[in-house]
Amino acid sequence: MAGKPLYVIFTQDCEQLMDDSIHGGPDDWSISERSVTGLADTLEEYGLRATFFIVAQTAAAQPALYRDLERRGFEIGLHIHPQDTGLGYTDYLGGYNFDEQVAMFTAVTDQWANAIGKRPTTFRGGNFSANDHTYPALAATGFTHGSVSSPGRQYIDAKAVWQGAVTYAHYAHKANRLFPGDLDFYEIPLTCDQVRRRAPHLPMELRIEGADGDSHRQTIRQAWADMADYDDAWPKIIMPFTHNTHFYGDASGEKRLALDAIVDEINTIAEEEGCEVVGGTVGSVYAAVEGKRH
Secondary structure, three states: OOOOEEEEOEEEEEOOOHHHOOOOOOOOHHHHHHHHHHHHHHHHHHOOOEEEEEOHHHHHHOHHHHHHHHHOOOEEEEEEOHHHOOOOOOOOHHHOOHHHHHHHHHHHHHHHHHHHOOOOOEEEEHHHOOOOOHHHHHHHOOOOEEOOOOOOOEEHHHOEEOOOOOOOOEEEOOOOOOOEOOOOOEEOOOOEEEEEEEEOOEEEEOEHHHOOHHHHHHHHHHHHHHHHHHOOOOOEEEOOEEEOOOOOOOOOOHHHHHHHHHHHHHHHHHHHHOOEEEEOOHHHHHHHHHHHHO
């Protein structure tokens, strides 16, 4: 008899080229493709899946790549760095009000959809920047789920303030980004260690390229311990993230070893706790939750 599911959702932020990105990206499109396909191929070997959050410019540059990922069972969604959109924005997402964010999401979604051939329904903002208008603006423009938060972030310059945010998956609140609510937008936070910090403004996030395997094991253990505080809550989720600037296809590479350690620790915990590891996407977990909600 299978145990309770422990969902594993890998995520990758797919940026445009370095020269056009405020916070960096791949030096050329071949690096981006190598990174994306290397991650997808590696996860398939493990029986896992991922959600790829893609800026509109990258979607336009490599649409066939991302359409193929979707055909393979991965999820593709929208990623935004407002300063990089070419639409005249000069601030991070959390610097804009409701109407401004609705206008931004509408315009950039049109660009993304024109490239891919369908509209995205899942979202992550660059630098995890957001404010109390973000979830309502996303819901108003047709987004139903995403990974917007990094609980514990205090990156004030990027307007990404998540200190005190709940660490478990939840429907967003219409007026306060930190709390659960009944808005028709389902939020799955990034997995973070709420005890250790990577930098004064950052928690120890489960960012594959941000630490070695031993550190990631600690982050996963601490995140699992936090889940014990809401043991009856469902679903239990571990969500790592990375960027399209790192290669995972080399089994002896540093980043691949970090990824392998993450998967190994999750499997170890599942065995200890009698859980079943389920590879998913933000969208597949949202669909499962919606099925129980209605």
